[in-house]
Amino acid sequence: MTTMTTMTKTKVTAKSPSVTTDPRWARVVARDKAADGKFWYSVATTGVYCRPSCPSRTANPKNVQLYDSVEAAKAAGFRPCKRCNPDGLSIEAENATLIAKACRMIEDSDAEPSLEALAATVALSPSYFHRLFKATTGLTPKDYAAAHRAKKVRQGLAGGGSVTETIYDSGFNSSGRFYEKSANILGMTPSRYRAGGVNEEIKFAVGETSLGAILVASSKKGVAAILLGDDPDELVRELQDRFPKARLLGADRDYEALVARVVGFVETPGISLDLPLDIRGTAFQQRVWQALQDIPVGQTVSYADIAQRIGLPKAVRAVAGACAANNIAVAIPCHRVVRNDGTLSGYAWGVDRKRALIDREASVKKR
Numbered sequence: 595m596t597t598m599t600t601m602t603k604t605k606v607t608a609k610s611p612s613v614t615t616d617p618r619w620a621r622v623v624a625r626d627k628a629a630d631g632k633f634w635y636s637v638a639t640t641g642v643y644c645r646p647s648c649p650s651r652t653a654n655p656k657n658v659q660l661y662d663s664v665e666a667a668k669a670a671g672f673r674p675c676k677r678c679n680p681d682g683l684s685i686e687a688e689n690a691t692l693i694a695k696a697c698r699m700i701e702d703s704d705a706e707p708s709l710e711a712l713a714a715t716v717a718l719s720p721s722y723f724h725r726l727f728k729a730t731t732g733l734t735p736k737d738y739a740a741a742h743r744a745k746k747v748r749q750g751l752a753g754g755g756s757v758t759e760t761i762y763d764s765g766f767n768s769s770g771r772f773y774e775k776s777a778n779i780l781g782m783t784p785s786r787y788r789a790g791g792v793n794e795e796i797k798f799a800v801g802e803t804s805l806g807a808i809l810v811a812s813s814k815k816g817v818a819a820i821l822l823g824d825d826p827d828e829l830v831r832e833l834q835d836r837f838p839k840a841r842l843l844g845a846d847r848d849y850e851a852l853v854a855r856v857v858g859f860v861e862t863p864g865i866s867l868d869l870p871l872d873i874r875g876t877a878f879q880q881r882v883w884q885a886l887q888d889i890p891v892g893q894t895v896s897y898a899d900i901a902q903r904i905g906l907p908k909a910v911r912a913v914a915g916a917c918a919a920n921n922i923a924v925a926i927p928c929h930r931v932v933r934n935d936g937t938l939s940g941y942a943w944g945v946d947r948k949r950a951l952i953d954r955e956a957s958v959k960k961r
Contacts, residue, residue: 612656613656613660618635618646618660619658623652625648627646627686627907628902630684631645634660634664635653635658635659635660635661636670638659639653639654640675641672641673642672643661643664643668643674643680644680664680686907687907689905690907692716693716695716696727697731700739707739709735709736729905730905731881732880732882732888733877733880733884738877741877794839795813795840796811796833796837796841796842796843797811797843798810798812798819798844799845801856803860804860805860807822807825807826809821809826809829812852812872816869817922818871818872818921820856820922820924821833821921821943822923822944830842852869856869856924859924860951862958863955864958871922871926878909878912879916885904886928886930887925887927888903892956894936895930896931896933897931918940918942923942929947929951930952
């Protein structure tokens with residue numbers, strides 16, 4: 595009997611390794627949405643299992659177990675968390691589905707739906723729907739509808755339709771309202787746009803920075819291009835390629851002052867660069883470019899981060915394509931987007947310039 599007691603006291607029980615040594619735990623602590631669907635975790639004290647992005651208070655790691663599948667968590671006797679719904683769509687995915695439904699309603703309507711009608715379609719209050727729509731798409735419902743109408747106008751005119759037909763087919767209920775907005779939509783008159791932008795006037799000027807030559811070009815609406823390169827003449831040819839039917843005008847002294855502001859921002863990115871922009875792109879590209887403008891100086895994000903911010907987490911390649919299509923360097927800061935591992939990917943104006951811009955902005959942030 596004595597011997598058995600001694601053996602019991604000296605018995606060593608093997609301890610399970612701490613969950614904190616598993617790299618997946620860091621993603622739980624960070625509530626990493628990108629990890630959803632890749633693994634799940636249970637909490638012994640609550641009896642539930644969750645997705646990594648669950649917004650509940652972070653559990654004590656001593657009570658946590660990680661699983662590669664929902665089935666494994668269920669087999670261990672845990673039930674799904676009601677807050678993060680690990681068996682179904684995440685809250686973000688559900689919201690994205692609702693907003694996608696509202697976007698389809700906007701696109702399929704002959705006239706712009708009211709905010710109240712859109713909100714009712716997805717069973718949300720108008721104020722909450724408005725906030726959610728902007729957080730998901732980067733645009734307000736009104737701006738999204740305007741971008742969609744603008745796309746229909748451009749397609750109608752490019753397809754050879756008459757101006758009058760295009761006006762009404764694009765959802766404008768009067769020609770007067772259309773002509774009030776046509777300059778903002780097209781950057782020129784409808785007849786000129788239908789002719790391919792013939793004789794559109796684009797002012798431009800070339801400057802010099804420590805990163806090489808810089809060209810800034812503007813339409814009547816605002817800055818339409820900022821290009822970087824080694825050879826000023828090549829930049830002018832690139833501008834001609836981007837606006838093949840426009841009439842390029844060498845800028846005057848006042849315009850050169852605007853170029854000096856852009857040069858100043860390249861050299862000292864801490865200063866403000868608040869310019870009127872003539873942004874020409876699809877509704878998707880505009881959503882991406884708006885998200886880029888929201889990245890603070892001195893910070894970088896991944897393409898996946900941008901895809902998440904616009905409510906389309908699987909559109910990483912499309913986000914990269916929108917970044918590559920950007921005509922307006924530094925003012926639309928596509929240089930602040932990097933790969934998931936933090937390394938630099940391609941940049942229309944050279945990876946070395948991208949690295950230099952990021953390094954300069956990082957040094958400004960540290961001051």
